[in-house]
Amino acid sequence: MTRLFKGINxxxxxxxxxxxxxxxxxxxxxxxxxxxDLPEAGWIEFSTGRDGGGNLALVPAGPGWxxxxxxxxxxxxxxxHAAVADLRERGVDCDDPQVFPGYVTFAGFRDPDGDRLQxxxxxxxx
Numbered sequence: 001m002t003r004l005f006k007g008i009n010x011x012x013x014x015x016x017x018x019x020x021x022x023x024x025x026x027x028x029x030x031x032x033x034x035x036x037d038l039p040e041a042g043w044i045e046f047s048t049g050r051d052g053g054g055n056l057a058l059v060p061a062g063p064g065w066x067x068x069x070x071x072x073x074x075x076x077x078x079x080x081h082a083a084v085a086d087l088r089e090r091g092v093d094c095d096d097p098q099v100f101p102g103y104v105t106f107a108g109f110r111d112p113d114g115d116r117l118q119x120x121x122x123x124x125x126x
Contacts, residue, residue, distance in 0.1 A: 010045060010055040013074055014065055015113050018044060021058045028090050029075075032058070039084050048075060067114035080105040080121040099123050 015021040015069040018039045023045055025031050035055065045057040056073060077083040084094045084107045093107040106120040 007053050009053045010057050012057040012059050013073065013111070013115050014061045014068070015058050015111070015115070016061045016065065017058055017112075018042075018058060020112055025056070025058065028092060029087075050076075059111075067110075068116060072108075072116045072118050074106070074118045074120055077119045077121050080107055080119055083119050083121070085106075101125065 005037040013021075020042050022037070022039075026033065031048065034044045034046050036043060036057075038044065042060045043057055045055050046050065048054050048056055051096045080097045084097055087094050087109060092109050097105050097107040099105045101123055102125050103123050104120050105123045106118055108116065108118045109116060
């Protein structure tokens with residue numbers, strides 16, 4: 001069977017305040033200037049550093065919205081322990097890194113709206 005999908009182009013996160021979220025993702029997380037900054041159209045999109053897609057978009061919340069409790073955006077980092085220390089210095093409340101030897105090191109954190117985010121890096125060998 002021929003593979004239908006070739007990757008993820010963009011993942012959208014619903015947020016309560018586009019301006020606040022733009023600052024958080026641009027400045028606090030360091031994603032830089034948005035690729036597309038169209039708040040009047042309800043869309044701000046950032047590159048996550050991966051060539052060919054995997055971008056992250058912010059879209060405005062509607063009435064009765066709540067942060068996602070099940071979906072998690074996971075960012076790749078070189079060193080999860082160092083990234084946690086860096087984000088904590090920037091005021092982000094991060095979980096302690098969890099290590100699964102030989103597989104992955106990961107840590108969770110949340111954006112200002114409470115959306116679940118995570119970062120991961122390769123783990124040390126078992």
